[in-house]
Amino acid sequence: MGKRDNRVAYMNPIAMARWRGPTQSVGPTIQDYLNRPRPTWEEVKKQLENKKTGSKALAEFEEKMNENWKKELEKSREKLLSGNESSSKKRERKRKKKKKSCRSSSSSSSSDSSSSSSDSEDEEKKQGKKRKKKKNRSYKSSQSSTYESESESKESVKKKKKSKDETEKEKDIRSLSKKRKKSYPDDKPLSSESSSESDFEEDVQAKKKRRCEEREQAKEKVKKKKKKQHKKRSKKKKKKSGSSHKSR
Secondary structure, three states: OOOOOOOOOOOOHHHHHHHHOOOOOOOOOHHHHHOOOOOOHHHHHHHHHHHHHOOHHHHHHHHHHHHHHHHHHHHHHHHHHHHHHHHHHHHHHHHHHHHHHHHHHHHHHHHHHHHHHHHHHHHHHHHHHHHHHHHHHHHHHHHHHHHHHHHHHHHHHHHHHHHHHHHHHHHHHHHHHHHHHHHOOOOOOOOOOHHHHHHHHHHHHHHHHHHHHHHHHHHHHHHHHHHHHHHHHHHHHHHHHHHHHHHO
């Protein structure tokens, strides 16, 4: 099947308008707008003057409204002033009553206070002495408890150290005995314990010396490394400073 023909014939709008002929105008034309009736200059002046003066009726209405508003304001002011005066009078009466009651109560309480003040002072002194005694007792008890706790902690630390030392000694003795058995299987075991103890002490001292020597060697190595790093950094700084001077 072939394609459908969707083409439309082109119509020139100008030619179509000429073919239709002149259209009938509906409404006023431009000439009618230009030939409209216009006011004269005198009439314009009168209109401007009337706008400036304004209408008389509106001015009269505004004056009446202002008068009524002023009357309402005066009434409200009178009410507020009268209310304030009455409230101030009531406050003054209350103050006078309070002053009279305070005077009467102060005269009666002065006699009672003089007798009660002496009793209260004696009671305060007694209470102060009791408080001081309680504070001293509590301070002493706290000191004794802290001293006991410190002594207990020291004793526990000492016991732990002793137990650790004993266990280490036993381990070292066992290891030495095993080594001797391996190296001298045909020999008989030593009868005296003094020789084992002396050998143990010598081994312990030798181990301590080795540890101290190893620590000193490690410290010397660290110092040498730091010196080398310092020398390298100083050389780099000198090179940078020389290159900056040359560039300038």
